[in-house]
Structures are given as structure tokens and as C-alpha cells.
Amino acid sequence: MEGRGPGARGSAGIASTFVGQWIVVGHEERDADTILRMAGLATPMALRVAVTLGLPDRLLGDGAPVADVAAELDADPVALDLLLGHLATLGLVESTPTGYRTTAFGENLRADADNRLTDLLHLDRAGGRGELAYADLLHSVRTGEAAYPRRYGRDFYTDVHDHPHLRESFDRQMTRRFRDQLPRLVAGVDWSRFATIVDVGGGAGGLLAAILEAHPAVRGHLVDLEQTAAQARRTFHDRGLDDRARVTAGSFFDPLPAGADAYLLVDVLHNWDDEHAHRILDRCAEAARPTGRVLVVEAVGGLRADTGSDLAMLVIFGGRERRLAEFRALASAHGLALDTVTEVTDQRCLLDFRFQDDLR
Known part of the structure; x- marks a missing residue:
């Protein structure tokens, strides 16, 4: 019976408790480390500073000594070396006998990589x-x-x-941002049912041009601010669409060209708070009456939106990725009812609104 008395059980209990506490503390420490890594600002800011200084482009080939690069960039050589040391731990640059050079992975941050990273x-x-x-x-x-x-x-x-x-x-x-999604946005919607489409805040015209190219019977009209409208004019001209595409320089807070079959808002409403979103929809409804449609393409909360995008819309614009109920509430104030919802890409839905008195 040795080792089975109360004292032995007590010792085993103490040992188990101690081991259990050690395991818990271990988990807590690992969790804390994970949270600190998630919260750390060193890496995201190091990436941004590297791109802003043009380091991925400057360090191509055999690389260059830190002192030389610092002199070219009017940077402190010691501080620049610290930055490059951290970038090396990320695999973006590597140390060589002559200094640092950009790795194949780091070349994704080059200005000509054409992947949006530089602008972002x-x-x-x-x-x-x-x-x-x-x-x-x-x-x-x-x-x-x-x-x-x-x-x-x-x-x-x-x-x-x-x-x-x-x-x-x-x-x-x-x-x-839209380039890779254009084929699905064009193919995933029956645009041919609209003889005329007004692309409200349509940017440089890439989406409207693609729609017009896919549907020769459709005519388009793009509205955006002057600087961007000038780019849209070039887009349509370069793609031989001058005879079917018009461009008006203006704001979507002002009266829109009236009488079109559809008014298209792509990634517009989520950039604005409810007050401004109402003003935009009011202009669309005003121009679309009595039988036009209002088409909203953007991420929808609970369907295609992510939480990071929600916060980005908030801090930059004061907007958000709205849920379907919120879209319905916004639209109903302008006599519009949600007719259909189509998940056109893995990031965006198309919401098709028509006037409530036209529900037949």
C-alpha cells in the first residue's frame, strides 16, 4: 500500500496542479506573443518606408553599400541600416559582401511590379x-x-x-483593383437589357468600356470629376468607343444625365456616411424616374465584405460596408426597392433597385 496514502495523493495533486499551471502559463505567454506580433507596427511601417524611399528598386542587381544609398536618399546611414536589417528578416532584401540587395520576393515591391502594392x-x-x-x-x-x-x-x-x-x-x-474582376463583372450581369447606362463616379472608364465592348447595342455615359473624366475620355477614344460613350465632368451630388435605363454605382456608397449616401441615391433616383434602374456594385456586409474593409471605409471616409437591410432602408427613402442580389465576384455583389411603383 506504499505510496497510496493521503500524503502521496497530496504530493501528486500538488505536482499535477503545478504542471497544469505551468501549461496554462505557457499558453498565456504564447497567446500574448501572438497578440503582440499582431499589434506590432514595426513591420507594416518598415514596408511603407521602404517603398516610399524606393529601396526595392535601388537595391536591384548586386545591391549597394548602406552608406552610398543613405547619401543618395539623404538618410541617416545608421538608421537606414536598422531598417534594412529588419527588411532582411522579412526576406525582402539580403546581405551581400557589397551591402544589401533586393530578393526575388522583395521585387514585388518594385514600382513597376504592376500589382498595386506601391500605390497602397x-x-x-x-x-x-x-x-x-x-x-x-x-x-x-x-x-x-x-x-x-x-x-x-x-x-x-x-x-x-x-x-x-x-x-x-x-x-x-x-x-x-478592378482589372482582375472585370471579366466576371461583365459576364455575370445581363447588361444587354439596358439600352443606356450612366456610370456614376465611373473613374477612368474601364468597366463601362468593357460592358460596351461586350454589348454593341448598349450606349454609355460616364460622370466623374474633371481630372478623372479626362482619363475616361482617353479610355473610350483609345478603345474606339467615341460613338457610344459620352463623358460628363461633374459630381454625383449634382443633377445627373436623365432618362437612362440604368444608373450604375460601383464602389461609391461605401465611401460615404448615410447623409451623403442619401444625397447620391437621391440624384440617381431623380434622373432614373420613372422606370430606370439603380445598380449598386460593392461589397455587402454578411456576403462579400471583410472586416478590414469595413474599418478602412470608416477611418478614411466615414463610411462602411452596408448590409442588405441597410441598403434597403437607404433606397426606400427614394422610392426604390431591392429587386435582386447577384454575387458577381468573390468580393462584390450587384444590387438591382427599381422604383416601388414599378414592381410588376
């Missing part, structure tokens, strides 16, 4: 500048307002309008 990360382009508003996310959560104006003293669109290089990078970002 560069701190002096619309995407990279906009994401810095996350530093004031607390303000947005407390107030429901965009953080961008708090950081820069003006809203995103005013900033882009007043700085041509920001407008250029934003338009380029929007064009590239």
Missing part, C-alpha cells in the same frame, strides 16, 4: 496616405466619423482633388 504602401500616394488615418481609429470609434480629416485637416476627396499626384495614384489604384 507609398506614404505620399492616396492609398498609403489614407491608411495612416488608422492612427486615429480611436477617434472614429468614439465619434463614428472619419479619422482622415482629423489627421490631415481635410477630407479624403478634398485632399485628392487639391493634389494631382494623389488623384493620379488613386485613379490608378481603382483601375488596377
